[in-house]
Amino acid sequence: DADVTQTPRNRITKTGKRIMLECSQTKGHDRMYWYRQDPGLGLRLIYYSFDVKDINKGEISDGYSVSRQAQAKFSLSLESAIPNQTALYFCATSVGNIQYFGAGTRLSVL
Amino acid sequence: GQQVMQIPQYQHVQEGEDFTTYCNSSTTLSNIQWYKQRPGGHPVFLIQLVKSGEVKKQKRLTFQFGEAKKNSSLHITATQTTDVGTYFCAGGTSYGKLTFGQGTILTVHP
Numbered sequence: 001d002a003d004v005t006q007t008p009r010n011r012i013t014k015t016g017k018r019i020m021l022e023c024s025q026t027k028g029h030d031r032m033y034w035y036r037q038d039p040g041l042g043l044r045l046i047y048y049s050f051d052v053k054d055i056n057k058g059e060i061s062d063g064y065s066v067s068r069q070a071q072a073k074f075s076l077s078l079e080s081a082i083p084n085q086t087a088l089y090f091c092a093t094s095v096g097n098i099q100y101f102g103a104g105t106r107l108s109v110l
Numbered sequence: 111g112q113q114v115m116q117i118p119q120y121q122h123v124q125e126g127e128d129f130t131t132y133c134n135s136s137t138t139l140s141n142i143q144w145y146k147q148r149p150g151g152h153p154v155f156l157i158q159l160v161k162s163g164e165v166k167k168q169k170r171l172t173f174q175f176g177e178a179k180k181n182s183s184l185h186i187t188a189t190q191t192t193d194v195g196t197y198f199c200a201g202g203t204s205y206g207k208l209t210f211g212q213g214t215i216l217t218v219h220p
Binding site: 035059 | 111116119141143145151152153154155158198200202206207208209210211212213
């Protein structure tokens with residue numbers, strides 16, 4: 001959905017590097033989420049935020065941090081990337097229960 | 111924590127055959143949603159079921175929510191090549207979080 005924009009779309013980095021994935025939305029939704037997708041594991045929630053002052057850990061938050069800079073922006077950081085963080089990362093927003101996903105960021109950690 | 115199991119992981123069908131994917135939650139859900147992810151794409155919302163025993167149809171797709179609100183199914187009648195993709199169920203709680211199943215990857219052979 002073009003209303004949820006993720007940058008970069010692809011990223012290759014090395015073990016130990018700090019990287020940031022960014023998400024911005026024009027939907028005006030308060031709720032934002034970060035997921036990672038791995039083959040056979042579905043979508044797993046990393047962090048979520050229900051408004052600018054609210055940040056919550058998901059089921060796999062270790063090794064990740066987030067920042068909600070504004071209603072429209074929610075960034076995900078890997079403080080020291082490791083190879084098993086290689087995955088497809090999705091940002092999503094929601095209104096009610098329905099979630100709207102960005103196009104994803106494919107991250108490779110070498 | 112809440113777990114949502116989805117089977118099968120893969121399904122290969124000939125065009126025109128039917129397809130069903132099943133979803134089971136370890137806890138009672140407030141709602142269940144279904145998403146479709148085309149190859150190389152992002153998850154896109156299909157439908158939400160809220161009521162016990164609810165059945166909804168979208169053209170060739172039929173969605174059911176179990177009486178106990180712990181299971182759900184998606185049935186596609188007479189598959190077409192455009193149905194190819196990964197189908198995810200996602201169990202919702204009253205807190206606005208979703209727990210996704212592992213997804214079923216559907217391949218349709220012409």
